[in-house]
Amino acid sequence: MDRQAHYRELKAEIESIVAGETYVPARYASAACLLAEAFRPRFFWTGFYVVDPQKADELVVGPYQGTLGCLRIPFGKGVCGVCAAEQKTQLVPDVHAFPGHIACDSRSNSEIVVPVFDRDGTLAAVLDVDSTEYDAFDAVDQEGLEAICKILLTA
Numbered sequence: 302m303d304r305q306a307h308y309r310e311l312k313a314e315i316e317s318i319v320a321g322e323t324y325v326p327a328r329y330a331s332a333a334c335l336l337a338e339a340f341r342p343r344f345f346w347t348g349f350y351v352v353d354p355q356k357a358d359e360l361v362v363g364p365y366q367g368t369l370g371c372l373r374i375p376f377g378k379g380v381c382g383v384c385a386a387e388q389k390t391q392l393v394p395d396v397h398a399f400p401g402h403i404a405c406d407s408r409s410n411s412e413i414v415v416p417v418f419d420r421d422g423t424l425a426a427v428l429d430v431d432s433t434e435y436d437a438f439d440a441v442d443q444e445g446l447e448a449i450c451k452i453l454l455t456a
């Protein structure tokens with residue numbers, strides 16, 4: 302199965318598993334688990350940083366699969382913080398070349414971060430996937446992950 306088909310299948314699977322579940326962390330945790338399983342070992346760290354409801358300009362770690370992640374990331378800092386500030390997917394082939402990259406685990410070498418929006422278009426979280434390989438992510442991952450992030454909002 303090619304990766305595009307794999308992403309389509311995963312999206313349908315995640316959609317059916319989270320259908321009717323209104324508790325957002327349960328939706329994020331299920332998506333992180335299925336994505337990490339599907340693309341192991343390329344996906345070394347897979348999870349969500351959510352917008353802190355008490356501090357609109359800071360992300361706090363949410364459900365994830367992988368090694369210990371840092372707890373908080375201010376908007377504008379590192380790849381996740383830039384994704385949150387710009388509300389645009391960040392595809393980073395070499396994290397060491399990214400200004401202000403936050404190294405939670407020194408084994409991470411490339412990264413993709415996708416924004417997750419609420420139904421009203423407000424940023425809710427970012428989905429962060431890190432790899433130990435350089436240049437591990439491409440447009441197929443971007444398209445697949447963006448499509449999955451669109452179905453994570455509460456029904």
Ligand code: SME
Nearest residue numbers: 370379380381402403405
């Ligand atoms: N590398 C990320 C930080 C989060 S973790 O790697 C889990 C960044 O620069 O946004």
